[in-house]
Amino acid sequence: MSLFVSYSRADTPIVRRLHAGLQAHGRETWVDWEGIPPSADWMREIETAIDAADAVVFVMSPSSLASVVCARELAHAHAQRKRVLPVVIRDAGDTPVPAELARLNWIFLREGDEFDAGVARLLEAADTDLDWVHAHTRLLVRAREWQASPGDASLLLRGRDLRSAEQWLAVGPTKTPSPTAEQAELIMASRRHATRQRTLWMSVGGVALAAIAVVGSVAILAHRESQRQEAMATVRRLAAASERVREQQPPDGANVAPAERSLQLAAEAIRRLVALGQRSFDADLALRRALQQSLEPVRSIPLPVATRLAALVVRNDGQLAWVANDPWIVARWTDAGGGTRVLTAGRHAYPDPTLSPDGRWAAAVLDDGSGRHVLAVRAVGNETPSWQVDLEAAAIGVAVAPDGTVAVAVADDRRGISRTRLIRPGDLQSRPALPFLYGPAFSADGRWLAGLLDDGGIGVWTIEAARSGDARPSRRVDLPGASKPTFSVDSQYLLVPHGEQPERVAVVSLADAGAPKVFTRNAPNSVGPGGRYWIEPDAGVTLAQLLRADTGLPLGRLLRQAEGLAVFSPDGKLVAVEQPDAVDLWRVQPQGSALVEFDAGRESMAIALDAGGSSLLALRGATLTRWTVGSADAPSTRLLGEPPERAAFSADGRWLALVQHDRLRVVDTANGGERLLVKLPRPVHDLALSPKGETLVSIDDQGRLTTWSVASGALVPAAERTASDVAHLAVGDGGGPVTLFHFEGNRRIGAVHTLRSWPMPDSIAPASSPLGRERSGFAATPCGVSPDGRLAAMALADSLVVRDTRTGADVAVVDEAAHPPLCSFSADGQWLATTGPDRTLRVWEVSTRQEQARLELQAPARAIVFAAGGTRVAVLDEEGAVRVWPLTPVDLLAQACRRMRHGMSEEDWQRFHPEESYRATCDGLTAAPGPG
Structure with missing residues (x-):
């Protein structure tokens, strides 16, 4: 870990002590002890040292805050997105503190403060996300070397370095320090060079083996793939630029505010994804954050x-x-x-x-x-x-x-x-x-x-x-x-x-x-x-x-x-x-990138989206309410008798199961018609409908499971099945399994849940598998079951595991989802939504194990449901608000186009697409005005 120390000569004694303390902990520090008068060569040396350092320690005192040289060093560090660590040795008093320092957390080493504890806090701050900081420093140095010799292709990134750098740039907007324009230019130039080289080699191979048609086809496919990769690299660059400009101060003469420009850049990234038929988490997140700061123009x-x-x-x-x-x-x-x-x-x-x-x-x-x-x-x-x-x-x-x-x-x-x-x-x-x-x-x-x-x-x-x-x-x-x-x-x-x-x-x-x-x-x-x-x-x-x-x-x-x-x-x-x-x-739009927001009430028991995601249903007491997404019309309501004790929707929202005292009912949500009515011999503790409403399963107070065919009202033949202390019950259509998390015995630290899945008709023993334990020795935590009962999710210490309930095999491991309090699968099991302590909803594609969307919640979630095909997701929070978000790039772009007044400016287009003629991101939108 290398540190550049910016300080005033008046503070040399305390800086020498700080320097010794850092070196005693094995830190490499760059300190200008000589006090050479500023010159062009000297300033270039200072800037080179800042570029090569992993972080800049700014020693704050009235002297350093008034120093022109310190101000230049701070400005260069800020321009290069360097991590700045302010260390206060004397209070500023009336001396103004630059905004770059005022917004940061300060470390105090004043007279009377404990020196060793302050140095420890400084080291802790410097070591936070150290791998990221090292990569930032390395790429900044490489970028400066390449800029000094722009024609030297040997200075560009290749192979694994290039792929790692592209991944680094993709997550950059969420990190500190954030990527610089120079680093982004280096990575983009490296990708273009790699694409040209790949195309050249493929062309040479095609000439050499022109007689072999198969090889010719491979060359065409490889060329298309290289074009796709270059297009995806442009998408990532647009997304990264959208994140960078959103919080910037507008330059003199700007006619477009940073938030609006951020929306334009992110929308263009999504438009290109739509044309490619691809998804990108980075572009999705950038556009959702831009939509967070946008309203819809009316007139x-x-x-x-x-x-x-x-x-x-x-x-x-x-x-x-x-x-x-x-x-x-x-x-x-x-x-x-x-x-x-x-x-x-x-x-x-x-x-x-x-x-x-x-x-x-x-x-x-x-x-x-x-x-x-x-x-x-x-x-x-x-x-x-x-x-x-x-x-x-x-x-x-x-x-x-x-x-x-x-x-x-x-x-x-x-x-x-x-x-x-x-x-x-x-x-x-x-x-x-x-x-x-x-x-x-x-x-x-x-x-x-x-x-x-x-x-x-x-x-x-x-x-x-x-x-x-x-x-x-x-x-x-x-x-x-x-x-x-x-x-x-x-x-x-x-x-x-x-x-x-x-x-x-x-x-x-x-x-x-x-x-x-x-x-x-x-x-x-x-x-x-x-x-x-x-x-x-x-x-x-x-x-x-x-x-x-x-x-x-x-x-x-x-x-x-x-x-x-x-x-x-x-x-x-x-x-x-x-x-x-x-x-x-x-x-004023719903919060963030949500399409719509409804007040379902804190007492709502369950919500559902219909198959197309065009209608939202919520059950509150005995009242079933239906809203049309995107319509200003008042919702329709329907009374379903007395308030139910238990309720469950089918995944497509067509059917609703209700437990009302000793009766079990299934009603059609469209017209209130009754499809099933049975008298219950015992109280029901839980119930679930299959995704299409064909099958209903319930658990009574003695742990017995009962399954009905909803169409005929007949019991599904089954062997005796019992399961006490059940969580996350689900049942499939057409012979699908009954699945649940089951806990037996006394609850104690380290006790393990069992995942059980019965095939239907139930003539054999259930498939059972223990959830397992974390590395700490504690049991894994059940999180959710897919609506058809074929997949289950469980939280470990630092990941979320998706398990096939029929085979007991783990089919996916989702990172960065430790101990989510709530999980929900789409009806087809292709999508998984998780919530965490940071009030975000993360949407994962199970087959690729990749996060596809991240949504910011205003209150902890109580229920999450998907529309068919994962096109939309709805969340009921603890305040009773229900928000519906789009998940497809097409819907997200349409939402952005409704909030934009202009497309990208001609200047931005030339910066990102110099080889292409201008085209509007959204139909009917002209280019944003350039600097006035």
Whole structure:
């Protein structure tokens, strides 16, 4: 492990001690002790040393943070994606810390800190993922050598080195440090050279053996294979570039935000996969991550007057209302009404004009030039003011409720009186006074009034208390540094920014008196329903981020750069975004790359997808609900009698088995028709339907297994079968096996489950095999059984084993899936989904043992189901949300095309496909604009 140490000469004594400590642990360090004045040759030597090092130790102190040379060393390390390990020897104080260091975890070796423990932490950080770091360093040096002599083919990668480098590049976006452009160029050039060499040798062989037709065919196939490999290498390069650019700062003059460019690159990678008829996990993951930060564009509405907006409201149907400053402009846009209607209402003074939360009323404090302060309120769309009233003093803040009631905070400096007046449309003389509120705000339902009090607290009044003039707030929230509050669009939450620390926001639930939750995020522009999502500014990169308020994690980003307003519609499904000359409407998509999201409820017992994945079914109590994927229509519901104690769908969602007290039923989910009804002699503890609903198996409270033919209602002849303590029951169609995980005896550490599989009709003993033990000695953990009972999955310490239940042979070992709490097979056993502690759903192709998709969950999964053929997967989580994801490249590309406004730019196309003419990634999309 080699380390480059960047430091200031003022810190030489402590650096010498650190250097000695690292060398004592066998670490090779590069430290410039000579203090040579900077020169071109000297700087090249420094950069070469950084390139050759596995990591850079930046010794942080006020001296090094102010050093120009240290800044150059840090910049070069950052450009080469080197792992940087900040070691603090003296606190920075007022000295600014570069962003490249501020975002990292620091190691402290200050006076008073334990030196040996700090060195140990530094070594631990340096050794993390050491093989990856060594490969990064080796490839960076090779890339620099090749760039110095670009015509020297001997410097390119070959054979095993090239294949290893391509695999390294494919996983690079998930690693730290990430691959550099130079490394990617070296690997791509090496692949092109290898392809040309292979084609050349095949051509020579074809000439030499032209008389042998078989050899000629082989040459053609080899050429096609080389073309396929080169195409796949391009796919990997596009995917890697998509990952790299997504979080980058946009260069000067950029017309496309990084998130949008990332989506374009990943979509083009998937388009090429579709053309090849191939899959690529790297491209799939890159596009899903790009979709995570995207919304669907709806329309762009030009602003008829070039001005900055003071307030903006979007309704659920997409209608807009906005007001602007100096002059006071009130405008409304409606699709059905033929466009935009603009009213100019005159000049105004401080504060800015405002809108009611539903966009029906506009209010402003006007200044006629004579010193009068006039509060004017109008219904949006009317030609004349609805009413106006003189104020006794200057206004500091103004808000208008959905019913037109206005709260205006006035400050009379001459009399030293500051208060908030509440003025109702029908009684302009009745003005109950409340304490002075900075930034008053009404909730969208008109029930609440909130604002910042003089003493720094947040006061919240019910509208009845406010109208009565009750000076005491219905609720008071004391938050240090509180600033102007914002209501969520559904009036359930109040968000309070920290005025002195703008990156901190408190979320206050209005339904209970619990303590606010504080998140390290920017102050929001708008807050979605339930307080789950909000929009925050993200200056200089994109307009805003959608965030989940219970975790503070980002869910998506708008794709255009802007500095204006952004607001949710009341249902949270639309976002209106102010641009310099227009208002853009975007549709908020389900989380990540999910096609759709449904609320099935926390009490849901089971879910299913139909064979084509076009319908989702969920059983909640006795109610069967069916949603059509991709449709905005309300779901259909069907009552199935009393709530069942047990339930199971067939794999195609056509049939549903129910245990209701002493009755066992199988019903048709399409029409509710009853296909099987039997009376149970004993309580049932578990049951399963075969994939097509032909066979039903149950286990009673004494462990006896019973099997029925659903069509005839007859018992399937079987020998006596018992199995207590059963997990993951399954049964196949047409004579398929009954399969389960079985545990006998006392549960104790090291006890082993048995996988048992009975053929049907059951005239012989079951096939049984113990699950086995991990290397630690603990028993393996049962995970799941395929719907036809022919495959079973079990978790070991560091892998997931798939076993053939008929032969007991292990048919696949899936890596990186240690102890998943939940597994699910597709109906044909070709696909396996697993969840882990990191809240990701991984989808594996069993035959190739390869991960094909990785989906990010918002809550732990309770159930996973596939559509036929593995085209889609649905997950029911612990919050009751069901999300449906596409799994095929074709569906994923279609989803990306709905969210893209442009294809790749001409510049990007030339970079990645210089030998090809430009073609659009999606039909109807033109190339993205280049740098302006």
